[in-house]
Amino acid sequence: MSLNQIYTQIITENSRSKEHKHDIDNPNIVHDGVNPSCGDEITLELRVKDGRIEDASFVGDGCAISQASASMMIDLIKGRSVEEARHLADIFIGMIKGTVTDPEQLDELEDSQAFENIRHMPARVKCAVLGWHTLDEALKEKEEQKKN
Amino acid sequence: MTDEEIKAEFPIFEKRSGKPFHYLDSAATSQRPADVIEAVSQFYYEKNANPHRGVYELAEQATESYENARQVIAQFINADPTQVIYTRNATEGLNLVAYSYGLTHIQKGDHIVISILEHHSNLIPWQRVARAKGAVLDYMYTENGSGKITDEEIEKRIVPGVKLVAITQVSNVLGIVTPYEKIIARAHEVGAVVVVDAAQSAPHLSIDVQTLGADFLAFSGHKLFSPLGIGILWGRKDLLEEMPPFLSGGDMIDSVSEQDAVWAPLPEKFEAGTQNAGGAVGLAAAIHWMNKIGMDTIEEREAAVYDYAWEKLHSLPHVTVYGTGEGKHVGAIAFNIDDAHPHDVASILDADGVCVRAGHHCAQPLMGHLGIHNCCRASISVYNTKEDIDALCDSILKVRKWLGYES
Numbered sequence A: 001m002s003l004n005q006i007y008t009q010i011i012t013e014n015s016r017s018k019e020h021k022h023d024i025d026n027p028n029i030v031h032d033g034v035n036p037s038c039g040d041e042i043t044l045e046l047r048v049k050d051g052r053i054e055d056a057s058f059v060g061d062g063c064a065i066s067q068a069s070a071s072m073m074i075d076l077i078k079g080r081s082v083e084e085a086r087h088l089a090d091i092f093i094g095m096i097k098g099t100v101t102d103p104e105q106l107d108e109l110e111d112s113q114a115f116e117n118i119r120h121m122p123a124r125v126k127c128a129v130l131g132w133h134t135l136d137e138a139l140k141e142k143e144e145q146k147k148n
Numbered sequence B: 001m002t003d004e005e006i007k008a009e010f011p012i013f014e015k016r017s018g019k020p021f022h023y024l025d026s027a028a029t030s031q032r033p034a035d036v037i038e039a040v041s042q043f044y045y046e047k048n049a050n051p052h053r054g055v056y057e058l059a060e061q062a063t064e065s066y067e068n069a070r071q072v073i074a075q076f077i078n079a080d081p082t083q084v085i086y087t088r089n090a091t092e093g094l095n096l097v098a099y100s101y102g103l104t105h106i107q108k109g110d111h112i113v114i115s116i117l118e119h120h121s122n123l124i125p126w127q128r129v130a131r132a133k134g135a136v137l138d139y140m141y142t143e144n145g146s147g148k149i150t151d152e153e154i155e156k157r158i159v160p161g162v163k164l165v166a167i168t169q170v171s172n173v174l175g176i177v178t179p180y181e182k183i184i185a186r187a188h189e190v191g192a193v194v195v196v197d198a199a200q201s202a203p204h205l206s207i208d209v210q211t212l213g214a215d216f217l218a219f220s221g222h223k224l225f226s227p228l229g230i231g232i233l234w235g236r237k238d239l240l241e242e243m244p245p246f247l248s249g250g251d252m253i254d255s256v257s258e259q260d261a262v263w264a265p266l267p268e269k270f271e272a273g274t275q276n277a278g279g280a281v282g283l284a285a286a287i288h289w290m291n292k293i294g295m296d297t298i299e300e301r302e303a304a305v306y307d308y309a310w311e312k313l314h315s316l317p318h319v320t321v322y323g324t325g326e327g328k329h330v331g332a333i334a335f336n337i338d339d340a341h342p343h344d345v346a347s348i349l350d351a352d353g354v355c356v357r358a359g360h361h362c363a364q365p366l367m368g369h370l371g372i373h374n375c376c377r378a379s380i381s382v383y384n385t386k387e388d389i390d391a392l393c394d395s396i397l398k399v400r401k402w403l404g405y406e407s
Helices: A009-016 A064-077 A082-097 A103-107 A110-120 A122-147 B003-008 B011-015 B034-047 B057-076 B090-105 B124-133 B151-157 B180-189 B237-242 B277-293 B295-315 B342-350 B364-370 B386-402
Strands: A029-035 A040-049 A052-061 B084-087 B111-115 B136-140 B162-168 B193-197 B216-220 B231-235 B253-256 B261-263 B319-321 B332-337 B357-359 B375-379
Touching (some): A040 A122, A064 A082, A064 A122, A064 B342, A082 A122, A122 B342, B034 B057, B090 B124, B090 B231, B124 B136, B162 B180, B277 B295, B295 B332, B295 B386, B332 B386, B342 B357
Parallel strands (some): B162 B193
Antiparallel strands (some): A029 A040, A040 A052, B216 B231
């Protein structure tokens, strides 16, 4: 596994970007995600209205891969419906696991396809999926609250 | 012995000789010398049976191997073999003390004192004992996060009412040797029992339980050139004798009736179930190997590389090394690189064949005390050389560029 397949310009630039790293106004979903292997924690904040993600952000600390992945995820899901966001999370997590390989499906991830090579670095997989797992759990929890 | 001669003792260096390999993670687990691997193989090839069970010749040989290993280990720490209990690792030894001694002796309102330097394995068991019994868990902190526990701190925290003190001899993060002798003496002054975590010290420093004066001491074999899954708990005889068993089952009894059981004498009382005899044989072989090299040689070689690493890491731009340089250090050195997360650092170093640990090192309260979330840790063993440290430092200088910083 060569480093230049992982620490690409798009990933390192996004890892340093503060564009989506802040609190948002009136979030109605706030969910913590933890990577137990390093203790890194992010908090995802979403404002969902009528099934659409109006605004989203994250706060927390983490490695370049987790930070870039979370930031690029927010780029992708902001303005989308909850169903679309969950669908994208499935594709992203599938890409990292190696179960989703169809180029057309991967294209839906836009820039986040840059993380495809992480699956060759098993120790860093958890970093790449931290944001997406947190999103998935946050939306699931919201759904269950609705049911109850 | 030359660097090459020491490295030649460890087959892994030969196996990985085609590409750069700088193993600086011995505080996590050491490499194993050929002597150990061969001794374990020989046990399984020639003497494998369940110790303490069969009456046939092979079973007796297995028992003999297992018990001879105990003698060797006992001698290594200057102990009576009946007080040398096989465990899986230091964690199991410390849990044994927490459950068997802690839960039966610690009462509501008692104080337990540990240091902020502790590994989770000498911390969480005491949290659990304190919670279960309504006791109070107090910490000895280090002076301004330097890693140094001062005399004043020892006297302030270890006071009458403290019933148990648990202390590591060496920080698994900072490599600093704690003032364990003073801590033991102070604990005994106030009538507290002392549990020593020797996981990080046993590979580097000679241990003599007679002069140390602790009441319990635990270490892992795998940090000491042995196979994974074997460790030792040593304890004071009178305490071990009156403690209830930790695990119960086969081989830890004298007799069992439908409603009752009589425990076996020490050390079998604490060795329920089929034991890791291959591991025991491996640990004894590791001790023979250390004696062959000489504890003085090990200490000297490691100190030279440690001091070199300490100086060189301090001289690098954008690198912060944690802890004071004052006092004796062995094994670990903790550092961070500006703007770089330890996981990224470890991945980038790995591309140059440099193996370091990154994360919280199972010492999250210490991370908080140091004001960080995590860090990188390079750790040094007898087979490390200045070339390993040069490779580490060269690789560190590349990290920020990989992450998109100009310098």
